[in-house]
Amino acid sequence: MWNYSKNVVDHFLHPRNVGEIEDADGVGEVGSLACGDMLRLTFKLDADGRIADARFKTFGCASAIASSSALTEMIKGKTIEEALMITNRDIAEYLGGLPEQKMHCSVMGREALEAAIANYHGEKTATRQLEGKVVCKCFGVTENQIRRAVIENKLSTVDEVTNYTKAGGGCGQCRDRIAEILDEIREEQQAPAVEEAAVVPAEVGGRALTTLEKMHLLEEIIETRIRPALQQDGGDIELVDFDHNVAYVILRGACATCPAAGITMRQFIEKEIQKEISPDMKLEEIKR
């Protein structure tokens, strides 16, 4: 049994601000049912640019629900700039602490907040845009997320990284890579940071691609790069339709039954087509 603080139990049994604001200024969504927790955060600003209302809907354990509830209480009355200063540590502290293995719930809260603020700033989708290489395929955790959790929470072991980000908590194959990242961060602590290369939309002769050009490019990427990669693992993908920058696909073979497929799709395929075609590209799976 978990040793939850009084505040966690209180926020779990009596969650504050449950629901969804219909005409929200910002919407953020992180996690998935397959991963075991998922949070959708919506907020509305008042005339002075302060967060007047914040609502959440969460699938997850007691600490995930409590973290979401705490987050909505914490951001109310704050400006966007003030809200962005909130770290996962602040959420955990507000709750009187979380069990170490549950710290990822507080990280999920902070990520949902960032996704909602990015959405407010003009990001089209509510889902968090992944930046950097995916390290943990089971839970779809990128190197950037791991680095941030390590630096902000001063983590030093692989198990701590798992507690805070879930990375390495599934099949465990990425644990060596996480150890390398920890070593790299230790070495870098003095060295200057290197900037990530920005994603630039594909252009032809200085103009954006037409829908037809995008469609051809999409077919080519799926045929030559994505299908062979999936087929290696006994899976397959079929492009069914393309409309308003959304590629509709059906997953087949091992992919159709793989619980991690949704994550794989978002992280690898969507990222790939966003990089090659346009950052606005989205992928939707059609379930049969």
Place this chain on the structure above:
Amino acid sequence: MKTIYLDNNATTSVAPEVFEAMKPFLTELWGNPSSMHTFGGQVARHIERAREQVADLLGAENPSEIIFTSCGTESNNTAFHSALATARDKHKVITTSVEHPAVLNPAKQLAVQGREVAFIPVDGMGRLDLSEIERAIDGRTALVSVMWANNETGVVFPVERIAEMCEERGVPFHVDAVQAAGKIPIDLKKAPITFLSISGHKLHAPKGVGVLYVRRGTPFSPFIVGGHQEHSRRGGTENVASIVAIGKACEMAISRMDEERVKVTKLRDRLEKGILDIIPRSFIHGDTQHRLPNTTNIGFEAVEGEAILLLMNEYGICASSGSACTSGSLDPSHVMIAMGIPFTRAHGSIRFSLSRYSTDEEIDFVLKVLPGIIQRLRELSPVS
């Protein structure tokens, strides 16, 4: 608040009769059964009586085939150790992917040590394909180990048939019968099983006592080496009170099993049907045709198990979950994964396990509060 205990596959209450039977050995009869004097020595015959009671429940030919241990886990480890230590040039172990960690982890440890270990998969209903076990058995096989009944789903495996298969090929066969003992009939006269493990606290005896059955004539190598106790097959001064207790618990199981099976099955079925009827998108996990009478494992789509357990806890209802969050790991239980249960449902899987002490009122109460709990969590969920 009244406790509604529907978690009997985790542990059971000590039966009042069992407690009475063990009491003298914690008070006036505290001597060491190995002593030469009467004060200690008189205790030994109570151990022998318990051995007979256990042998009766298991249908063992001879009480000498019963070794008392400290728990089911020790029994399992002893069987693994003994089979491999006496197998000379045979190194392969065959087991299933849904065993309790007390078998799964000893098997995995052997694999790490370089031995060949085959984990036989199950289908979506948690059933084994016997032909896969048959194919896996070869000349290098030192042991086959299959549980009688699964602790999470209650699914019962056809161990009698596997036993015959192993006997034909001359391969020792171990059965983890911790969940089966006392709930369904076990007859070792009919099933040629080599080793069989049971645990006291799963059948209304206290924690800290187990049994390993070893068929007569089986080469044996002790796991815990020490004094001459248990005919030098398990060192360590006997846990007399608990041994007497497990004997009494087995005796009670024999006399009550038929009646209890009917009663418990009826309660379980009413609970299960009630839940499936009232709560949308709820599903039974496992083969309902071959299942323990007391167990049901139900998945609630789009709700997380720990949250369900903690809300039930507010009403005093005790159950278990195969969700990731309850185990401290991040993946759902290995049994749910092996059965290919979708993660969206596995995270929301709840096991109710009843006992002879479960009542109609308790089932009514669960059926009254559970729908509200699931609805409340679904209203909280972004995907409902």
